[in-house]
Amino acid sequence: xxxxxxxxxxxxxxxxxxxxxxxxxxxxxxxxxxxxxxxxxxxxxxxxxxxxxxxxxxxxxxxxxxxxxxxxxxxxxxxxxxxxxxxxxxxxxxxxxxxxxxxxxxxxxxxxxxxxxxxxxxxxxxxxxxxxxxxxxxxxxxxxxxxxxxxxxxxxxxxxxxxxxxxxxxxxxxxxxxxxxxxxxxxxxxxxxxxxxxxxxxxxxxxxxxxxxxxxxxxxxxxxxxxxxxxxxxx
Amino acid sequence: xxxxxxxxxxxxxxxxxxxxxxxxxxxxxxxxxxxxxxxxxxxxxxxxxxxxxxxxxxxxxxxxxxxxxxxxxxxxxxxxxxxxxxxxxxxxxxxxxxxxxxxxxxxxxxxxxxxxxxxxxxxxxxxxxxxxxxxxxxxxxxxxxxxxxxxxxxxxxxxxxxxxxxxxxxxxxxxxxxxxxxxxxxxxxxxxxxxxxxxxxxxxxxxxxxxxxxxxxxxxxxxxxxxxxxxxxxx
DNA sequence: GTCCCTTTGTGAACCGATGCACAAAGTGAG
DNA sequence: CTCACTTTGTGCATCGGTTCACAAAGGGAC
Numbered sequence: 001x002x003x004x005x006x007x008x009x010x011x012x013x014x015x016x017x018x019x020x021x022x023x024x025x026x027x028x029x030x031x032x033x034x035x036x037x038x039x040x041x042x043x044x045x046x047x048x049x050x051x052x053x054x055x056x057x058x059x060x061x062x063x064x065x066x067x068x069x070x071x072x073x074x075x076x077x078x079x080x081x082x083x084x085x086x087x088x089x090x091x092x093x094x095x096x097x098x099x100x101x102x103x104x105x106x107x108x109x110x111x112x113x114x115x116x117x118x119x120x121x122x123x124x125x126x127x128x129x130x131x132x133x134x135x136x137x138x139x140x141x142x143x144x145x146x147x148x149x150x151x152x153x154x155x156x157x158x159x160x161x162x163x164x165x166x167x168x169x170x171x172x173x174x175x176x177x178x179x180x181x182x183x184x185x186x187x188x189x190x191x192x193x194x195x196x197x198x199x200x201x202x203x204x205x206x207x208x209x210x211x212x213x214x215x216x217x218x219x220x221x222x223x224x225x226x227x228x229x230x231x232x233x234x235x
Numbered sequence: 236x237x238x239x240x241x242x243x244x245x246x247x248x249x250x251x252x253x254x255x256x257x258x259x260x261x262x263x264x265x266x267x268x269x270x271x272x273x274x275x276x277x278x279x280x281x282x283x284x285x286x287x288x289x290x291x292x293x294x295x296x297x298x299x300x301x302x303x304x305x306x307x308x309x310x311x312x313x314x315x316x317x318x319x320x321x322x323x324x325x326x327x328x329x330x331x332x333x334x335x336x337x338x339x340x341x342x343x344x345x346x347x348x349x350x351x352x353x354x355x356x357x358x359x360x361x362x363x364x365x366x367x368x369x370x371x372x373x374x375x376x377x378x379x380x381x382x383x384x385x386x387x388x389x390x391x392x393x394x395x396x397x398x399x400x401x402x403x404x405x406x407x408x409x410x411x412x413x414x415x416x417x418x419x420x421x422x423x424x425x426x427x428x429x430x431x432x433x434x435x436x437x438x439x440x441x442x443x444x445x446x447x448x449x450x451x452x453x454x455x456x457x458x459x460x461x462x463x464x465x466x467x468x469x470x
Numbered sequence: 471g472t473c474c475c476t477t478t479g480t481g482a483a484c485c486g487a488t489g490c491a492c493a494a495a496g497t498g499a500g
Numbered sequence: 501c502t503c504a505c506t507t508t509g510t511g512c513a514t515c516g517g518t519t520c521a522c523a524a525a526g527g528g529a530c
Binding site: 018019021022023025026027047048049084085086087089091093099100101103104105107108114115116154155178179180181185187189193195197199200201202203204205206207208209210211212213215216 | 253254257258260261262282283284319320321322324326328334335336338340342343349350351390415420422424428430432435436438439440441442443444445446447450451
């Protein structure tokens with residue numbers, strides 16, 4: 001099925017653009033707070049740390065919301081981006097796994113800010129169940145399905161140990177959840193139609209280490225080291 | 236300066252490949268623990284959740300480490316990837332900002348695992364300074380430069396409030412740090428040559444919300460809502 | 471109204487990444 | 501040694517995303 005779009009706008013926003021919209025939104029909110037009424041693509045692009053042509057192309061995917069010769073109306077654009085991202089509605093989020101990270105997420109203010117509401121905290125450890133964190137009672141993982149249904153949770157944040165993540169994912173998917181933010185260092189296997197986003201601290205560090213190594217290599221005259229398999233493989 | 240590569244290998248690993256190497260490494264470590272001696276690109280690709288052709292192309296950028304008809308030697312490949320990523324050396328990491336998130340990071344086990352060592356915790360709050368977290372003393376932010384130099388810190392993790400991040404970044408860059416992992420929800424302005432990686436929880440949630448909205452829209456018959464500017468713009 | 475200035479929106483070239491599909495290279499059986 | 505089979509490494513077509521550069525559109529002065 002080839003579906004030509006009427007105007008290049010008709011629900012066809014590139015993934016790369018979607019990933020940047022929150023960035024623009026944050027910059028715009030800051031500008032709105034400072035009382036700015038309009039902003040040019042150039043200024044907004046600088047604030048968001050991107051190229052202005054890219055910004056204009058991104059915004060053009062939402063519609064033609066700018067005024068040539070003037071720029072964009074800050075509040076209007078805030079509204080349009082919010083609407084496009086689905087932030088004009090209220091999303092109930094459940095955090096599964098109330099260890100150090102889960103706790104940090106529950107308390108993280110910016111988390112709740114716009115459109116998101118932590119509606120449940122769940123954990124398997126009886127020691128933790130019953131704790132009061134960020135104004136919420138930690139419930140037992142056995143209640144997972146019931147809680148998700150009862151509170152209309154549509155986004156689940158996994159902050160469990162790696163070993164538990166897949167199993168929890170399967171359970172929440174079985175109750176109809178299709179959006180998961182995964183902090184556990186595992187590759188989740190999920191059916192078609194389920195969106196997974198992954199945040200992996202150790203991967204980010206490893207990427208940094210790679211570039212850091214290259215930088216220091218360059219200074220010390222390059223990696224002219226033996227490429228043989230060393231005797232001891234201490235890993 | 237055009238520098239044609241001799242063999243497509245000569246320090247020219249695509250960024251997308253670098254971002255996947257840690258994934259392969261994790262899968263391989265699991266296989267090594269289970270005693271697997273060799274693995275085919277197909278099996279490893281499945282474990283890492285990628286296409287096998289992509290996996291082979293990725294690995295080919297490191298060198299020709301496989302054996303046709305057999306596959307890859309697990310331990311050998313673990314070593315090669317580790318070396319390429321710079322994990323055969325020890326990286327000292329400083330965490331700045333010991334709030335909920337910083338605490339979680341300090342205690343996060345997988346963080347320390349391979350090659351990384353949390354060498355310092357710093358905070359501006361006198362209430363927190365002196366606390367003992369994950370076997371480390373929290374030091375005052377005034378000590379930032381001294382601590383970085385003294386302990387040979389080369390990677391800094393920013394877990395400060397948004398307002399403080401830029402300033403801290405500038406200070407650590409001034410002492411020679413060129414690799415920063417930023418958890419603060421701000422776009423950092425940094426000079427050429429400094430690598431920033433950004434982890435932003437609220438952005439990830441917003442991206443999920445976008446897709447979730449589309450999914451529910453589709454079910455309820457599409458977003459045939461008015462696109463006008465509503466009277467109240469409650470934001 | 472006309473003219474000039476600013477800024478958007480986008481066509482088109484470019485660039486990197488993906489995935490197919492296959493030749494090359496290795497193993498093992500007989 | 502030869503043959504059948506497995507699996508790698510890669511050339512090539514394709515795709516999505518980025519960037520340039522400019523025509524089109526609006527504002528404001530006069």
